[in-house]
Amino acid sequence: MIRVVVQPDPIDIAAEFGVLNGLEAGGIATFAGQVRRDDGVEALELEHYPGMTETMLGRLAREAAERWSLSGVTVVHRVGRMVPGEHIVFVAAAAAHRAAALDACAYLIDRLKTDAPFWKREHVGGDARWVAARASDDRAAERWRG
Amino acid sequence: MAIDMLYFAWVRESVGIGGERVDPPAEVATVAALLDWLADRSEAHARAFADRAKLRAAIDQAFVPLDAPLGRASEVAIFPPVTGG
Numbered sequence: 438m439i440r441v442v443v444q445p446d447p448i449d450i451a452a453e454f455g456v457l458n459g460l461e462a463g464g465i466a467t468f469a470g471q472v473r474r475d476d477g478v479e480a481l482e483l484e485h486y487p488g489m490t491e492t493m494l495g496r497l498a499r500e501a502a503e504r505w506s507l508s509g510v511t512v513v514h515r516v517g518r519m520v521p522g523e524h525i526v527f528v529a530a531a532a533a534h535r536a537a538a539l540d541a542c543a544y545l546i547d548r549l550k551t552d553a554p555f556w557k558r559e560h561v562g563g564d565a566r567w568v569a570a571r572a573s574d575d576r577a578a579e580r581w582r583g
Numbered sequence: 584m585a586i587d588m589l590y591f592a593w594v595r596e597s598v599g600i601g602g603e604r605v606d607p608p609a610e611v612a613t614v615a616a617l618l619d620w621l622a623d624r625s626e627a628h629a630r631a632f633a634d635r636a637k638l639r640a641a642i643d644q645a646f647v648p649l650d651a652p653l654g655r656a657s658e659v660a661i662f663p664p665v666t667g668g
Binding site: 470483484485486488489492514525526546549550551552553554555556557558567568569570571574 | 589591592593641644645646660662663664665666667668
């Protein structure tokens with residue numbers, strides 16, 4: 438079961454977890470990223486490349502499902518405007534054993550940060566600024582290659 | 584050979600439009616050459632494309648380096664390094 442969604446609406450974590458919970462699996466690993474309250478950020482805006490985003494997330498989900506023999510994988514990413522505390526991304530992997538589920542989950546969040554066309558803009562004190570890409574994200578994605 | 588250009592994030596703001604259809608001459612054979620050609624035609628493009636190290640590209644929705652050949656590209660997107668997740 439592969440589920441990839443890009444949506445402007447808030448992420449229903451319980452419902453997304455429920456989709457995987459019905460599958461035959463030894464365990465489900467999840468990661469939920471949320472908009473941080475630090476740096477005085479009042480809102481975060483996510484722009485993306487419609488079409489390419491879904492293609493890239495689908496490719497990563499299929500790669501993870503194959504590499505770790507997952508029974509289910511979910512990637513949900515929000516776009517548009519959101520405020521601190523709201524979930525921006527949810528990834529989950531259901532597998533026979535915990536190591537596979539945890540590794541697949543880490544792989545998905547590391548790879549999507551560098552391989553999916555999203556751009557963040559922070560709103561702080563009436564100003565808006567584009568968030569710069571981080572070298573540490575490139576290194577995190579790189580460790581899964583080969 | 585008409586190409587649909589797409590611009591995202593600050594590149595979109597800098598160029599001033601989200602996209603356009605262009606028809607470069609045949610000698611424009613790479614993404615970098617396409618950026619040079621567009622920069623020659625307008626100040627906004629020249630400013631947006633000034634620092635190539637800050638630009639990334641996709642041809643027909645697949646990431647490519649800036650020196651990639653255009654081939655039979657129908658859609659070329661120019662944007663900053665991605666920051667999702």
